[in-house]
């Protein structure tokens with residue numbers, strides 16, 4: 001699914017009305033009907049009081065239209081006009097007028113704090129104050145209204161976007177955003193839904209298709225591409241009958257130091273679970289017996305030093321290399337990394353301490369072979385690209401870093417984001433249970449394992465992130481978020497491949513569209 005900017009959505013809106021020869025009020029009716037159906041399906045006529053707060057733009061127009069449709073079906077609705085300006089939009093006015101066809105109770109006009117209504121915990125609040133047309137920070141009594149609603153336990157449903165958030169810009173004031181329990185958004189999810197600073201206001205959302213012009217939508221370069229199951233399915237490369245283990249490559253994992261040999265174990269196991277033909281681990285001498293006994297499928301080559309990596313000597317050309325997990329940032333290890341960067345022709349993934357070595361020795365960055373995959377978490381990213389002002393600034397800095405060094409940047413987090421050139425891919429699998437020691441080592445192994453099988457670096461990264469999250473989801477469903485360990489994720493990579501093409505007999509959650 002594609003993520004569009006608010007500007008693109010306004011354009012799509014305009015083109016749709018022209019091409020389908022409909023008035024924009026009809027598009028609003030489509031949108032409102034979808035919201036109504038969503039509610040009706042769940043409420044089945046229940047007389048729970050529904051409070052709809054409508055701004056004076058088209059988001060407010062949506063709110064009024066939803067209110068009218070609910071009243072027509074006998075629901076217990078009170079509508080409020082949040083009268084923050086007298087410049088009401090045309091479609092707001094049309095829908096305001098239509099309300100009188102279904103009820104004698106006119107929407108209540110709110111102009112100050114004195115108009116705030118009582119709302120019980122069991123009630124429902126619908127937020128139609130501001131949509132993607134927010135153009136400044138909500139202030140005065142409107143901000144107080146948002147805070148007042150946030151203080152209520154009633155279920156809050158936001159139309160299109162929680163009021164106070166911009167679709168694709170940083171928010172102004174964290175105190176002036178509606179904390180929606182659920183958001184029903186039109187046509188395309190908004191960028192703000194996926195970034196940590198603003199995404200906290202959108203814990204759950206669904207996309208409602210309102211039939212915007214397909215041709216226009218397809219022609220647009222999105223702000224970002226969401227990676228869900230259909231996209232991930234297309235990445236998968238089918239194996240052929242006469243393939244042999246050489247077909248899937250001989251990958252190398254360079255990892256570990258004294259006390260951190262587990263990092264090598266986890267990533268090497270993940271390489272094999274991802275489907276590589278062979279894996280060799282290059283580790284300090286102290287890890288030899290550990291890896292040989294814990295992962296007999298792996299081959300082991302050791303450094304001359306007992307407790308750290310100082311010189312990576314191998315006698316084969318790896319099909320892919322994953323380096324950095326638990327290696328530390330010792331001077332000799334940095335020198336070993338530098339030599340590898342200068343000499344290798346293999347596709348490369350750099351993680352963890354490997355990234356810290358780069359951050360502490362920025363001159364190494366220019367040695368990065370083109371299309372090297374870097375997998376920083378936010379702390380490592382900051383050491384590489386510098387401090388950022390907000391999530392959008394972080395994306396900008398990550399993009400320019402990726403471009404400057406020709407790197408694929410896999411920025412790990414709740415919605416892991418892969419950045420390459422001007423493109424952004426946002427992952428949708430994964431859960432908080434995966435915030436656990438070694439989870440990143442598993443991801444690096446997965447990317448290395450896919451690279452080893454000939455997936456190109458961008459595809460290997462985006463696909464591995466999806467599978468990693470999916471394996472984490474399977475693990476947490478079985479044993480809880482809390483109990484998930486990195487080994488549980490590795491051991492479910494196989495199930496993640498199977499899940500990719502499994503037909504869900506019963507969807508676990510409601511479909512997004």
Ligand SMILES: NC(=O)C1=CN([C@@H]2O[C@H](COP(=O)(O)OP(=O)(O)OC[C@H]3O[C@@H](n4cnc5c(N)ncnc54)[C@H](OP(=O)(O)O)[C@@H]3O)[C@@H](O)[C@H]2O)[C@@H](O)CC1
Nearest residue numbers: 013028057058059084130131132133134135136137138160
């Ligand atoms: N595009 C589509 O595909 C479709 C879009 N649809 C719907 O339209 C929504 C967008 O509607 P929109 O453009 O009318 O903007 P909206 O969010 O209602 O707000 C603008 C109003 O708020 C005001 N205002 C802004 N900031 C303010 C502030 N801080 N404090 C106070 N006032 C402030 C601003 O006032 P002004 O700047 O003029 O003073 C203006 O009056 C979209 O989210 C979706 O719900 C659907 O119907 C179907 C198809």
Ligand SMILES: [K+]
Nearest residue numbers: 127130161163
């Ligand atoms: K809203």
